Amino acid sequence: MSFVNVNATSLTQKPPSKKFKVVLDAGHGGKDHGKPSKVGSPEKDIALKIVLALGKELAKNKDIEVIYTRKKDVFIDLHERGRIANKAEADLFISVHCNAHTSQAYGAETYVLGLHRNATNLNVAKAENAVVFLEENYEETYAQYDLNSPESAIGLGLMQEEFLDQSVFLASLVQDNFRKKLKRKDRSVKQAGFIVLHQTVMPSVLIETGFITNTNERKYLNSQKGQLALARAIAGAVGEYKEKVFSYLTNETIADQEVIVPEVEEAQPDKIVTGVTFKVQLAASKRKLKTKPYNFKGLKEISRLKKGKVFKYYYGATSNYTEIKRKLEEAKKKGYTTAFIVSFEENNIQVPLKQVLN
Numbered sequence: 001m002s003f004v005n006v007n008a009t010s011l012t013q014k015p016p017s018k019k020f021k022v023v024l025d026a027g028h029g030g031k032d033h034g035k036p037s038k039v040g041s042p043e044k045d046i047a048l049k050i051v052l053a054l055g056k057e058l059a060k061n062k063d064i065e066v067i068y069t070r071k072k073d074v075f076i077d078l079h080e081r082g083r084i085a086n087k088a089e090a091d092l093f094i095s096v097h098c099n100a101h102t103s104q105a106y107g108a109e110t111y112v113l114g115l116h117r118n119a120t121n122l123n124v125a126k127a128e129n130a131v132v133f134l135e136e137n138y139e140e141t142y143a144q145y146d147l148n149s150p151e152s153a154i155g156l157g158l159m160q161e162e163f164l165d166q167s168v169f170l171a172s173l174v175q176d177n178f179r180k181k182l183k184r185k186d187r188s189v190k191q192a193g194f195i196v197l198h199q200t201v202m203p204s205v206l207i208e209t210g211f212i213t214n215t216n217e218r219k220y221l222n223s224q225k226g227q228l229a230l231a232r233a234i235a236g237a238v239g240e241y242k243e244k245v246f247s248y249l250t251n252e253t254i255a256d257q258e259v260i261v262p263e264v265e266e267a268q269p270d271k272i273v274t275g276v277t278f279k280v281q282l283a284a285s286k287r288k289l290k291t292k293p294y295n296f297k298g299l300k301e302i303s304r305l306k307k308g309k310v311f312k313y314y315y316g317a318t319s320n321y322t323e324i325k326r327k328l329e330e331a332k333k334k335g336y337t338t339a340f341i342v343s344f345e346e347n348n349i350q351v352p353l354k355q356v357l358n
């Protein structure tokens with residue numbers, strides 16, 4: 001069993017509000033129909049119906065406040081969607097969409113912001129980003145993005161990087177719920193450069209609930225039963241996230257520790273991943289410590305990275321996943337019970353462990 005980790009320090013910058021605020025963003029709307037469908041509703045209508053059902057589900061929990069970017073069929077700019085979420089100081093941003101493909105591809109996938117890792121992810125992001133061309137003044141608004149060349153990847157914004165762990169965690173819960181409760185095909189958690197996710201300063205995901213180009217899935221997406229089932233599955237994921245992360249974060253006395261939750265997929269033994277360095281994260285602290293064994297219960301091979309105002313301390317550095325798992329056990333025996341494995345690409349760029357192991 002491996003672990004995905006939620007860094008509790010990231011969310012402690014603002015005092016936690018009493019209610020857990022979730023911004024629900026139904027993709028597209030008004031003149032922007034999203035993906036068209038020869039039969040049934042266009043993407044914008046399906047997304048809205050799922051979002052409204054999801055909002056109802058979430059509102060059953062008195063601790064949750066739901067904020068919508070749109071509740072009816074209106075056009076809203078991408079940056080305005082982000083502004084709504086940021087102004088509300090929301091705890092989560094969830095954008096709901098439907099996928100499309102020329103094949104009979106089917107299944108659900110949930111995105112967090114990141115580099116386009118492959119052509120397929122790029123195409124999904126391109127399709128969702130294309131909406132900006134319907135906005136007035138889009139050249140000014142999105143000057144920072146090279147819209148004519150989506151290949152110039154929209155990288156992680158500084159703020160989204162802070163929230164990447166939480167975003168991946170929520171995305172995994174959404175996919176888990178789709179797979180386990182609804183038996184949907186799990187197309188997994190992915191990364192790509194969605195402009196709408198680039199605007200928000202909180203954990204954010206974009207859910208492609210299914211393909212309106214697949215004959216069976218289109219029926220499901222158009223049915224009230226399917227929309228409600230998807231809404232309930234997403235609500236379930238939000239509930240789990242809230243319980244594991246938010247309730248934890250509100251307890252400031254332990255806010256500098258890490259929440260550890262089981263990850264979905266088992267790692268293969270003797271796994272060596274070239275181009276990736278695994279490390280065991282021992283601690284995160286505002287204190288700058290020397291990376292000497294006496295500061296780390298006798299452990300050698302300690303490295304330190306500064307992330308924002310926090311120093312992170314790591315044990316070991318190897319591309320051998322089996323070895324790093326052994327080192328994790330060693331660190332735990334030494335008393336670092338909340339230690340966990342992280343993965344880096346070159347230049348100390350952290351990448352989600354799950355993605356690397358896939």
Ligand SMILES: [Zn+2]
Pocket residue numbers: 027028034035043096097098128
């Ligand atoms: Zn869409």
